[in-house]
Amino acid sequence: MSDAELTVAQVSAVHGRGGRARQALAPTTLEIRAGESVAVVGPSGAGKSTLADIVLGLRPPASGEVRVSGTAWCTPGSLPDRRRRRLVQGVSQDPTASFVPRWTIRRSIEQAVRRLTGETDAADRIRQAAELAHLSPELLDRRTTALSGGQAQRAAIARALAVRPAVLVADEPTSALDPATARSVCAALFASAAETGTALLLVTHDPELAARCTRTVRIVAPAQHR
Numbered sequence: 001m002s003d004a005e006l007t008v009a010q011v012s013a014v015h016g017r018g019g020r021a022r023q024a025l026a027p028t029t030l031e032i033r034a035g036e037s038v039a040v041v042g043p044s045g046a047g048k049s050t051l052a053d054i055v056l057g058l059r060p061p062a063s064g065e066v067r068v069s070g071t072a073w074c075t076p077g078s079l080p081d082r083r084r085r086r087l088v089q090g091v092s093q094d095p096t097a098s099f100v101p102r103w104t105i106r107r108s109i110e111q112a113v114r115r116l117t118g119e120t121d122a123a124d125r126i127r128q129a130a131e132l133a134h135l136s137p138e139l140l141d142r143r144t145t146a147l148s149g150g151q152a153q154r155a156a157i158a159r160a161l162a163v164r165p166a167v168l169v170a171d172e173p174t175s176a177l178d179p180a181t182a183r184s185v186c187a188a189l190f191a192s193a194a195e196t197g198t199a200l201l202l203v204t205h206d207p208e209l210a211a212r213c214t215r216t217v218r219i220v221a222p223a224q225h226r
């Protein structure tokens with residue numbers, strides 16, 4: 001038995017139905033253990049974001065299976081159980097998507113912790129997550145509109161970590177940031193995943209970022225796209 005936190009076994013995806021169906025992801029296999037990071041690279045349109053969505057449990061695969069912490073997560077016929085959703089959290093290119101615009105960062109994180117873990121007192125989790133994400137605590141009481149891009153991305157990392165996931169999926173998390181901010185956000189991402197033993201799946205076009213991961217998996221474009 002594998003002790004990987006995330007197992008992606010021969011997972012493929014199709015967009016569209018009937019005559020419009022097109023393969024969006026060729027069969028892909030990878031494993032990530034606790035504290036490891038895997039960079040997913042490949043040409044534009046190869047299906048990297050589609051793979052991220054499948055691992056996040058947002059869409060089922062067309063074939064294959066995803067396992068999280070040794071248990072089935074999703075298959076062609078099933079999406080993850082609502083009570084296990086906490087186990088895989090995401091950080092996207094647009095951090096504002098993780099927050100309710102009229103709420104403070106703290107309130108959005110509190111709601112996520114309550115919804116995903118059932119815990120009503122999130123204060124300790126939020127403080128720890130902000131520290132892990134290198135987010136100054138005073139920024140927790142602002143809305144995303146009052147944060148810089150780098151601060152908002154650190155807040156999104158804190159939101160994801162506050163529910164203590166087994167797997168963190170980061171899809172191009174720094175592509176909207178300037179190089180210096182991108183480097184500091186990445187430092188927070190790698191350090192927090194390693195410190196908490198979270199398996200990190202990182203979709204990136206940036207070779208420097210990929211080189212910092214434990215391994216790189218290259219997605220090949222489905223045959224019809226080549």
Ligand SMILES: Nc1ncnc2c1ncn2[C@@H]1O[C@H](COP(=O)(O)OP(=O)(O)OP(=O)(O)O)[C@@H](O)[C@H]1O
Nearest residue numbers: 015016024025042043044045046047048049050051
């Ligand atoms: N909602 C959708 N409906 C139909 N086809 C889609 C949809 N989303 C993506 N696709 C197609 O699926 C394929 C994979 O897209 P995906 O966004 O996963 O690629 P990617 O590797 O992440 O690309 P990029 O590096 O440009 O972000 C592409 O051919 C894309 O056009």
